[in-house]
Amino acid sequence: MIINHPLLGPRDAAEFVYLGDASLIDRPDWQSDTAADDFYEYQYLRDNPAGETRELWFHEQGDRSWLVVTRNTLTHEITKVELARDVALAAGRDR
Amino acid sequence: MPDLTLTASPPLDGYHKQFGDTALTEIGDQALVSIAVPLGGADALDSAMTGAYGTTFPAPGSTALSKDGSVRFLGLQPDQCFALFELAGNDPVEAIANVLGDTGYYTDQSDSWAMLRLSGPLAVSALERICPLGLAPAAFPQGSVARTAMEHLGVIILCENEDSYVLMSARSSAPSFLHAVETSVENVS
Structure with missing residues (x-):
């Protein structure tokens, strides 16, 4: 599998490690009244889609960047690769 | 003693x-020092490098040579590069820190x-x-x-x-x- 890195171009998947669903970026607010439930959901509840899914990958044997990879679990096609930093900033995080 | x-x-x-x-x-005979960009300090480091070495912070995948040819900066990842230069003495970090001051974070990797x-x-x-x-x-x-x-x-x-x-x-x-x-x-x- 080849992951088309947004800065470095196509790189072999062997250079990357997989973390999990991209929703891990959205860490809940620990001060919220519903924090316990929010963290339970954040930590344990995952969809298991047959189709498009967004995942976090780490370019360990490369530039050490975190990526959000949009991948289809039925066809293995990778449709989009973004820097996780850009995704987080776009979602309103400060860094 | x-x-x-x-x-x-x-x-x-x-x-x-x-x-x-x-x-x-x-x-x-080469020293290697990593230079990391402090949060929000990319422009300050960039202008310090331009003033001292005549080159800007390299993008990942590219290198930049100082104007006197003595230091090669290796762009390895966003917000970090390695400086490669001839080793002199026991403190390579000092050689970079003396020039760039506190505009970056330095680590000796030699x-x-x-x-x-x-x-x-x-x-x-x-x-x-x-x-x-x-x-x-x-x-x-x-x-x-x-x-x-x-x-x-x-x-x-x-x-x-x-x-x-x-x-x-x-x-x-x-x-x-x-x-x-x-x-x-x-x-x-």
Whole structure:
């Protein structure tokens, strides 16, 4: 599998490690009244889609960047690769 | 107290071997210092580098040479680069920090990496068996740098010219890395 890195171009998947669903970026607010439930959901509840899914990958044997990879679990096609930093900033995080 | 002087020993004992016109040589006289950008400090570091070295912070995959040619900056990842220069004295960080001040975060990496230079007509054919990246001049021209893995070992590869490459790998696994490169050169000799 080849992951088309947004800065470095196509790189072999062997250079990357997989973390999990991209929703891990959205860490809940620990001060919220519903924090316990929010963290339970954040930590344990995952969809298991047959189709498009967004995942976090780490370019360990490369530039050490975190990526959000949009991948289809039925066809293995990778449709989009973004820097996780850009995704987080776009979602309103400060860094 | 007796005056003791410690002698540094290179990770690969100063290895050098010729394979016809192709040479595999350990580089032992270079210092390596990582420069990291403080949060929100990219512009300050960039202008400090431009003022002192006449070059801007390199993008990942590219290198920049200081205007006097003494320091090569390797762009390895967003917000971090490595400075490669001739080792003088025992404190390479000081050499960079004296110039750039507190505009960046510096870490001495010199002793953590084993460096090899593979140069000669067999360099590309030896590397293409172990390096997952395409090394054709169009894709990886002179002055390119990349971090990748060869034989499962993390490697920084720097293209000096079409048949000369600098390879850096972790000191702790340096003999295994040398074995991988040496075997590959032998296999194409």
